[in-house]
Amino acid sequence: MTVLLLLTILLVLAAAGFVLGRQRSLAMTGGDPKKLHSLPGYYGWHAALMALVPSFLVLILWLIVQPLLIERDLAGHLPAATLADPAATELALADVRRVAAGLETAVGAGALTEAEVSAMDAATTDVRATLGKVGVALGSAVTPEILNAARDYRVTTATAALWRTVVVIAVAIAGLAWALKITGPDLWARNRVEKVVLGLLIAASTIAILTTVGIIWSMLSESVNFFRQYPMADFFLGLTWNPQFRGGSELGFLPLLWGTLYITVISMIVAVPLGLFAAIYLAEYAGPKVRAWVKPLIEVIAGIPTVVFGLFALITVGPFLRDYFAQPLGLGNSGSSVMTAGIVIGILNIPFISSLSDDIINSVPQSLRDGSFGIGATRSETVRLVVLPAALPGIAGAVLMAASRAIGETMIVVMGAGAAAKLSLNPFEAMTTMTVKIVGQLTGDTDFNSPETLVAFALGMTLFVITLCLNVLAVWIVRKYREQYE
Template sequence: MPLLWLILIVLVLGAAGYVAGRQRAMSSAGGDPRHLHSLPVYYGSNVALFATVPALLVLVVWLIAQPMYIDRTVAGEIPAADIPQGSTLGLVMSDVRRVAEGLDLAISQGVMTAEEEGALVAGESGIREKLAQVGVALGSDVSPITLASARHYRDMTATGNLLRDVLVLLLAVGGFGYAFSKTNRDFRARNTVEHAIKLSLILSASIAILTTVGIVLSLVFNTVEFFRLYPAAEFFLGTTWSPSFGGGSSLGVLPLLWGTLYISFIALAVAVPIGLFAAIYLSEYASPKVRAFAKPLLEVLAGIPTIVYGLFALLTVGPLLVSAFGDGGLFGVNWMSGASSVSTAGLVMGIMLIPFVSSLSDDIINAVPQAMRDGSFGLGATKSETVKQVVMPAALPGIVGAILLAASRAIGETMIVVLGAGAAARLSMNPLEAMTTVTAKIVSQLTGDADFASPEALVAFALGMSLFVMTLCLNVLALYIVRKYREQYD
């Protein structure tokens, strides 16, 4: 049975359960809802929940677990001696899945019969022609082990799908019958439905936590594997970044961290003053008409894709800096040899971060109680004195949080750095030289056919873990500052 049909059947059962449960409850109360423990809608919702939720949950788990189980089972039956020279088990399994999909399509579309499938012999041109008719292309000859594994894979998939359909339908019908039999005027349907809603809310809240845990664990395991292959001291203290997949790599992270922090510092030096002053003007000095026009216009910057910012840095800002600081430029000295530099990426990234600082700071400043401003005015303070001595100290924790959020965004930026900062990993104080960052090197190390058994590929996870620790420290610092200063204004 197609998966879509199965889902539709379960949903139809749920809709029917809602109607049937509601009608049964009303019948048990003699048609008077005042005699029911709960509102009629709760009785219908209770039957619908029992008919759909358990079945759909089992379906989701089955769809995740079945492919993993079949892949592991079929791969375990392929002898290592039957893997072609120069290939791997993963590539063989890719062919197995393609052939299995092609056999299934060929039979379902009438291109091939089950008897013809059983008579197929590896190496015959017939199988390639049959699979080509249904749009399945094979990159190499179909070996006997590939064909046998593909047929086994297809058989296991068909059996698993049949068991899945039976189990899901039994759960849906069983849940429908159980909830319907419990429905009567004294049944506490509201309690059951609200408990189910509470569980769904808990599950939704847990998804973000579980996702974070999964990301951290994936980084930790691969980082530990990297440090088994490469000395940790050389990684953290090394000043040379020179990866080579042929061996003899120097994977010192210090040049990458320096480039990341240097570019982020320049970006914040641009974004924080402009964004903060813009927020103060819009919240304290601008008229309603100006604010209604300027604030959305400023926030448009946040919607521009970062690749556009990268092109702007490469094609506009970089050449402008070269015309000013390059050979024959405005100052007559050759301080900048190319358009890619720390300043190029930092200036454009600062422009991108302006709405992060201004919007958050504007909301935080507006959240300061008006009574604090009125009290300052009542004591004879001017507008500027009130902003400087009352409003800004009260909004300081939130403003610090906005700045640190912008810093985290700057540290994790990739496209602007790739196009605007260059690819050179170096330790230099010159902001007009090309440098690179951690994120750019994560992309370069995982681009192409990466062998995850080599330190040159696994180093990307160590770099990612380093970024994660940096942003975590920023968040902890922001939390500390917010708690420290918030006590003065609570």
């Protein structure tokens, strides 16, 4: 049974538990809810949660532990030379999973029978051709060890799935039966439900925190591995970016930092005035009908995929800047440039700044505006001298958050700015950013033990620190000055 079908069954049992729990609580009081400690709905939720939560936790734990145990057993089929190399072991296990999936597909489609799978011999049977008929692509020849491991993998996975279904449904039914058994007028159902909900909220917060910790740990550990192989001073102070997977690489960080900051500054020059002026107009000048149309139209920009913006930069903005600015001024003849990426990223950030600034300006107390109007100030003077200074901390925070988003942009930079890592002041030259090089270093057949690949994690960690500092600064600015205008 698939996990999705199993979850559906759990939800059905939970729904049945809600109905049964509610009906049982009313039946035990003769239909009078006043004799119950809690409202009847809480008894229903109590039964539903007792059926769903324990079984769901068992399912999650099973899904985490099962692959670890199965892969540990599969390791016994692999040669000692393969097990000695972690990368080779991972590739072999991937082949085992692909072969097992191909055999399962072939059996399901009727191309093979279970007897033929059991009799299949890698030494005498063209396994690749057989699996190719069902669309399974393998990166290497299927050895007898891989084939035997795949067969065991199929059997073990099927058996584990069967026991998973039995155990999870049994836990759900047991939880439901126990909840119905203790249901009565004296059961504090509301308190129990609120404790379970509180625990779920704490678990959700914990998962979010642990995810962040896991991201930091994964980048930090690989970054430490990189700096053990490549000098830290050469990375942070180097002026040349020239990775060579055959050795002799120059992995200077400064050209990538310069390109990232250059594109970010240009994008902010575009996004901040346009976004802020749009927010001022919508908050202070536009009527309800105009605001109802203009605000959603501006926010539509935020829903456009970045790859579409990249195509816009490549096909429209880049050639326009090249033909009408770069070539006439003698500054270059390439459509890929810092200016192209910066302008398009700025357009992408307009709704971000506009929406946040609009909410911040609307949160300024109306009494400040009324006081300004009372002493004879015009609307524009009120906006310039009263509203904007009051909203400035929040606007500054919005700008810094938009800058963090611009720093992390990848697709637009790839299509609009090129991939050249260089130090130049010419905005019409092609440059690149840290995010582009992170993707580039991890793309293709790479050796994760080489500094040329591990440098991506060092770049990611550095980028994480930069954006984190900007976000912390934005939050600090908002919190420090917010109370002055409450």
